[in-house]
Amino acid sequence: MGEIGKDTKGIFFDVDDTLYDHLQPLSQALKKVLGADEDFPYEAVYHRFRYYSDLLSARHGGVNAGGAEQDLQDMRVKRAMLALADFGIEVTKAEAERIQGEYLQGQFQITPFPEAVRLIREIQAAGHVAGLITNGPAEHQWAKIKALGMDQVVPPSHIYVSGAVGYDKPDPRLFAHVNERTKTEPSSSFYIGDSWRNDVVGALAAGWTSIWFNHRQVEPETDHRPHYFAASYRELASILLP
Structure with missing residues (x-):
């Protein structure tokens, strides 16, 4: 150079x-897994989703490194549960895993x-x-x-x-x-x-x-x-x- x-x-x-627009794949995942409708606070949930993603990543350290796949998956599931809980929506770990799976798939569209x-x-x-x-x-x-x-x-x-x-x-x-x-x-x-x-x-x-x-x-x-x-x-x- x-x-x-x-x-x-x-x-x-x-x-x-x-x-x-990073909100779009999350919105689609929430609609598919939770049946969220047009009145759902998608943007507010997205903000908390990103907040917990950044917070949990910083606390863990090295979550994006090779070999940390399980730690990364655990963090992704936990951020969904925490973000939704802030809006009084309790989801099971299995539901959070489904949200993450749909969200992940949508990120490439x-x-x-x-x-x-x-x-x-x-x-x-x-x-x-x-x-x-x-x-x-x-x-x-x-x-x-x-x-x-x-x-x-x-x-x-x-x-x-x-x-x-x-x-x-x-x-x-x-x-x-x-x-x-x-x-x-x-x-x-x-x-x-x-x-x-x-x-x-x-x-x-x-x-x-x-x-x-x-x-x-x-x-x-x-x-x-x-x-x-x-x-x-x-x-x-x-x-x-x-």
Whole structure:
């Protein structure tokens, strides 16, 4: 790889619920297993689902590493039970396993937000480094990246999956690894993601510019302060390519 110019930005995106609508496969799973109707609080449940996913992953550590498949499955089942319990919905372990199975299957029937592909191409055309950083087992996340067609948009050398690297967001070592491999600097690196714990806190700890993609309009979880807030790709474009 050639030298990165001093004015070149490193702009990296989260994958789940940043490049595509991550709510859709969960909604379909809840409809199929629980018979949830149109009045069900899908988006609120999704937020708690992601909250517990991030929390349990952080508590466990290494859940996305190779050989941790049973721990990962246990975490996935527990997050569904905890998220639904917050809304007074008690499900059995077997039901939670069914929800997870349907949710997992639906994750590969996805398409990216059209604006996401457009913005990434504009970033590349402006001479900046564009890439992806995502938590999860390597094989699973790469399957989603390929289902989205993002491997045809972003060079594989600029795609980083925590299960392959060995560190999970929000660990700043993951971001440092990306800087080292892409020859970018933290001071000129941007990270865009929807997860408060993983994306906002992680980027700030790494010394990156943090952009919270809060398109679901949820509340901050701590007193950390991202550098920018964006609720749409139009807003992201105005921040990244002024």
